[in-house]
Amino acid sequence: MSNIGLIIEEKAADIGNFLVGRLLPFREKRAVGPFVFIDHMGPAELKDYQNLDVPPHPHIGLSTLTYLLEGSIFHRDSIGNAIEIQPGAVNWMTAGKGVVHSERTPEYLRETDKKLHGFQIWVGLPKHLEQSEPTFHHTEAEDLPEWEENGVHYKLIAGEAFGKKSPVPVHSKLFFIEIKTKDAQNISIGKDLYGEAAMYVLDGTVDIEGNHYGSRQLLIAKDTKLCEFGMSENATVYLFGGEPFEEERFIFWNFVNSDKERLEEAKVNWHDQNHDAFPLVPGDEEEYVPLPKSILNRK
Template sequence: MSNIGLIIEEKAADIGNFLVGRLLPFREKRAVGPFVFIDHMGPSELMDYQNLDVPPHPHIGLSTLTYLLEGSIFHRDSIGSAIEIKPGAVNWMTAGKGVVHSERTPEYLRTTDKKLHGFQIWVGLPKHLEQTEPSFHHIEADDIPVWEENGIQYKLIAGEAFGRKSAVPVHSPLFFIEIKTKTPQKISIGKDLYGEAAMYVLDGTVNIEGNSYGSKQLLIAKDTKVCEFDMSENGTVYLFGGEPFPEERFIFWNFVNSDKESIEQAKVNWNDQNHDAFPLVPGDEHEYVPLPKAILNRK
C-alpha cells in the first residue's frame, strides 16, 4: 500500500498583479500540521515595467513565512517593520489579534528586469496565541541551519527536526525542510519527523514505492514515520509538516482563526477601515486591498 495519501496539484491563483501556484488549502486537505496555506511564487521573469505590488492587507490568527529562492521583496507592516528580504532569508510575521502589511518590489529594482521565485506560507497559531500582539522577525540566511550528510544537503528553514532547531521563532511543533541532491540518493528520514507531512518537488523527480513524481504537486503522506523516497540527480524537495491543532482552523480571505466570530469581527473592522484594530502601514498609507464583498456577506 502506498504511503501517499493524497496528491494536490498546484493551481494558479491571483495575488493582485502576480500569479502564483496554490498548494494549500485544498478541498480534501485544509491543512498539513499547522500549515494552512502554501503558495509557490514563480519562477517568474519580470520585465522592467513589471513589479510585485501587494498593497496593505490584513491578517489575524496566523504567522506568515516568506522564503525566497530568487529575487527580492520589500516588506512593510503596521508594527513599523520595513525590510528587504533576499534569497535564503526568512520573514516571519505573527499577526495575532491583527496586523497589516504590504509586499512590493524594492524601489531600486522597479525599472530593471528581475526574477521572483519562492514560497509564501501561513502557519496557524495555537488557540491561546490567536489574540496575541503582532510581531515581526527577519532571520538572515546565515542563521538558518544547513548541513550535508552522505552527499545530501539539508536546510532546516523553520521548526525542529534532525536534532536541530531553526532560528525562526515558531509557536508550535513544525518543520519546513529543504533537501538537495547532486547525485541520485535514497532518503530515509521518517524517524526524524512527526505529526503530518507533505512534500513538494521543486527540481528533478522522486520515486516512492515504484511511482515517480515531479514538480507542481504536493504529496501528502499517510504515515510521516514511513518517509522514504529516492531523489534524482540535481533534485530539490521541500517538506512541510508538524503537529496538527486539536481545533479546526477556519479561513476566510486573509483571516485564520479557530473562532468564527473573531473572523466576522475582523471582516467588519477591515471593511470599515478601523485603524484601532488594523493600523496603517508606515510608509505605505495610501493604498489598501478592499475586503471582497463576497467575503463580507459569507459566514
C-alpha cells in the first residue's frame, strides 16, 4: 500500500500583479503540521517595467517565512524593520496579535530585468502565542545548517531534524528541509522526521513505491516514519511538516487564529484602519491593501 495519502497539484493564485502557485491550504488538507499556507512564487522573468509590489497588509496569529531561490524582495514592517531578502536567507516574522508589512522589488532593481522565485509560507502559532507581541528575525544563508551525506545535499531551512537545529526561531516543533541530488539516489529519512510530513517536488522526479511524481506536485505522507523515496539526477525536493496543533486553525484572508472572534476583530480593525491594532509601516505609509469586500461580512 502506498505511503502517499494525498497528491496536491499546484494551482495558480492571483496576488495582485503576480501569479503564484498555491500549495496550501487545500480543500482536502488544510494544514501539514503547523504549516497552514504555502505559495510557490515563480520562477518568473520580470521585465524592466514589471515589479513586485505588495503594499502594506496585516497578519495575526501566525509566523511568515520567506525563502527565495532567485531574485530579491525588500521587506518593511510595522515593527520598524527594513531589509532586503536575497536567495538562501530566511525572513521569519511572527505576527502575534498584529503586524503589517509590505514586500516590493528593491529600488535598485526596479528599472532592470530580473527574476523572482521562492516560497511564501505561513506557520500557525501555538495558542498561547497567538496574542504575543510581533517579532522579526532575519537569518543569512550561510548560517543555515548544510551537509552532504552519501552524495545527497541537505539544508535545514527551519526547525529541527537529523539531530540539527536551524537558527530560525520557530515556536513549535517543525521542519523545513531542502534536499538536492546530482545523481539518482535512494533516500530513507523517516526515522529523522516526526508529526506530519509533505514533500514538494521542485525539479526532477521522485519515485515512491514504483510510482513517479514530477515537479509542481505536493505529496502528503500517510506515515512520516515511512518516508522513503528515490530521487532522479539533478532533483530538488522540499520536505516540511511537524507536530500538528490540538486546536483547529481558522483562516480568513491574511489572518490565522484558533479563535474566530479574534479573526472578526482583526477584520474590523483593518477595515477601519485602526492604527493601534495595526500600526503603519515606516517608509511605506502611503497605501495599503484594503480588506476584500467579499469577506467583510462573512463569518
